[in-house]
Amino acid sequence: MATEIRSAIDFYDRHPISADIIRAKLKASRGHLDKVSPEELYPHDQDHYGGLAANEALAALLKVGPGDRVADFCAGLGGPARYLAHSYGADVTGIELTPARVKGAAELTRLVGLDSKVRVVEGNVMDVPLPDASVDAVVSQEAFLHVPDNARVLAEAYRILKPGGRLAFTDWIAHRALSKADAELMWQGMAVTELYDLKAYRALIESAGFTVTSVEDLTADWAEILKVRLAMYIKLRGEAQAAGTASGHDAFYESYVRFVALVSEGALGGGRFAAVKA
Numbered sequence: 001m002a003t004e005i006r007s008a009i010d011f012y013d014r015h016p017i018s019a020d021i022i023r024a025k026l027k028a029s030r031g032h033l034d035k036v037s038p039e040e041l042y043p044h045d046q047d048h049y050g051g052l053a054a055n056e057a058l059a060a061l062l063k064v065g066p067g068d069r070v071a072d073f074c075a076g077l078g079g080p081a082r083y084l085a086h087s088y089g090a091d092v093t094g095i096e097l098t099p100a101r102v103k104g105a106a107e108l109t110r111l112v113g114l115d116s117k118v119r120v121v122e123g124n125v126m127d128v129p130l131p132d133a134s135v136d137a138v139v140s141q142e143a144f145l146h147v148p149d150n151a152r153v154l155a156e157a158y159r160i161l162k163p164g165g166r167l168a169f170t171d172w173i174a175h176r177a178l179s180k181a182d183a184e185l186m187w188q189g190m191a192v193t194e195l196y197d198l199k200a201y202r203a204l205i206e207s208a209g210f211t212v213t214s215v216e217d218l219t220a221d222w223a224e225i226l227k228v229r230l231a232m233y234i235k236l237r238g239e240a241q242a243a244g245t246a247s248g249h250d251a252f253y254e255s256y257v258r259f260v261a262l263v264s265e266g267a268l269g270g271g272r273f274a275a276v277k278a
């Protein structure tokens, strides 16, 4: 297995949010796990910046409607996939690399009774286990930063989309090249591979055959979101250290602090892209 792929799996295997932790939190707050609604999972199962509003923005670009077949690339615990199924009536297949997340996604989807409309299958988005021209839309959130060959991912999105099908996703952006030390820190702490600026990303999407319909710079929004998330993370980490319990993994912490600084300086940021297969 390629080093980049192994590293992404290791990173998500150590991720502080898992299906077990979500279930434990729900059980502690409501006393049992009967009749859990999809809405009750949303505070926990969305592993991207901007929560449900970020899903809404992508759904609008994708024009998702009832019965649409959607592929969610790098689906994680299936939070956005369940949201698109529950709120828009879509039929969603998630593709997810990390086996523990595939298992967790199935457990959470069953818990909220959405298993007839949502499935997360184990797979690599560089080699998607879906037939040609089989979906109406492809979505993804903050995941391609881990994938070593994004040209291949975009070619796979193009292959599985029906003619007229839509692609919309968010990802990390590098507005300027990182120093060697910063690139190494992002790789060691968060399994970050190659990053592009907005222009280069647009060109990559076009090279896969798509017509790009919008490119948005989310950097200013992310800078605000990240400041709040980092403050919360530091507080929890401090509390865990004071209590002598597990306080998270140091390489992640160091790279996360630097990532937030790089986003507020405008060196790194986020982009939202939409495109259509003509």
Ligand SMILES: C[S@@+](CC[C@H](N)C(=O)[O-])C[C@H]1O[C@@H](n2cnc3c(N)ncnc32)[C@H](O)[C@@H]1O
Binding pocket: 008, 009, 012, 045, 046, 047, 048, 073, 074, 075, 076, 077, 078, 079, 080, 095, 096, 097, 098, 101, 123, 124, 125, 126, 140, 141, 142, 143, 146, 147
């Ligand atoms: C930041 S999480 C996003 C999860 C989900 N999109 C969400 O917003 O909740 C990134 C996910 O990408 C997955 N991933 C990384 N590389 C992948 C690959 N090559 N193929 C499929 N999934 C991958 C990781 O295992 C992780 O679950």
